[in-house]
Amino acid sequence: MFSRREFGGGLAVAAAVRRRGSERPASPPEPAKEPNLARILRTRRLRVGAFLGEEPYFYKNSTTGQWSGFLVAMAGDLAAALGVELAIVETNWADTVTDLHTGKIDLAYGPSPTAQRAMFADFSTPLFHDTIAILVRHGFAPKSWVELNVPESLVGVDAGSAREEAVRRFAGNAAITGFKSREEALQAVQTGRVDCFVATVLFALAALKKNPQIGELVVPTPQLRTALCPAVPYDDDRRFRGVVDAWSEDHRGTGQIRDWILAGLANLGIEPSDLPSDVSL
Secondary structure, eight states: OOOHHHHHHHHHHHHHHHHHHHHSOOOOOOOOSSOHHHHHHHHTEEEEEEOTTBTTTBEEOTTTOOEESHHHHHHHHHHHHHTOEEEEEEOOTTTHHHHHHTTSOSEEEOOOOOTTGGGTSEEOOOSEEEEEEEEEOTTOOOOBHHHHOSTTOEEEEETTSHHHHHHHHHSTTSEEEEESSHHHHHHHHHHTSSSEEEEEHHHHHHHHHHOGGGOEEEOOBSOOEEEEOEEEOOOSSOHHHHHHHHHHHHHHHTTHHHHHHHHHHHTTTOOGGGSOTTOOO
């Protein structure tokens, strides 16, 4: 039997634990014991995270609910190689690594590898390297990160992305605003709430093809590139990571990755000649 004093002390400890838990997020749960590849083959489903408003990488048809984009094409080919069904799961930049770690998705294209993210997600070899660019309003045309790195610059970023990290590193003196979606950021450029939106060359080309009134494309110097690496959950088996590595190496070496990218751009009316002359895939 507990005394009243012991019982009261226990409540105090429990309350303190709850207070500490509210101050910082709880540690993610341990990954499932079943190896990733075994689970995918057992369920016959490859769950891939995708982002809304991310043409030419991802696009969701609001009428049919169908997903397309060159990363969807790549994911579909990987699923076919495994003999399983492709299942697209909507996610966002801030939650992608958590979704991998907690077992919500099996694979993600998008979160660039960092030491912090690699604590929770296993990054495969790069599919290709993206070039960071800025979509600027008309009349605002910085040529370099140094020119952008002043308090007068109003810079929009997609919160939680590699682009935000780059801006805070190379233009940290600017007035930086994070947006939940790229559509919101593009509207901010058009309405003058921000001077520019930091994205990638491929996204910028797609956005300007859809709406040339947004502004102009600038690739600031020095040119910054980010690796687009497939990310998978950690497990002790690591065979799924090996499969993804082998698939990537095979299709990159044969030029198929580049062909998928160019086909995705062509679907939007973008030709290879539309790429800035100093940008390569």
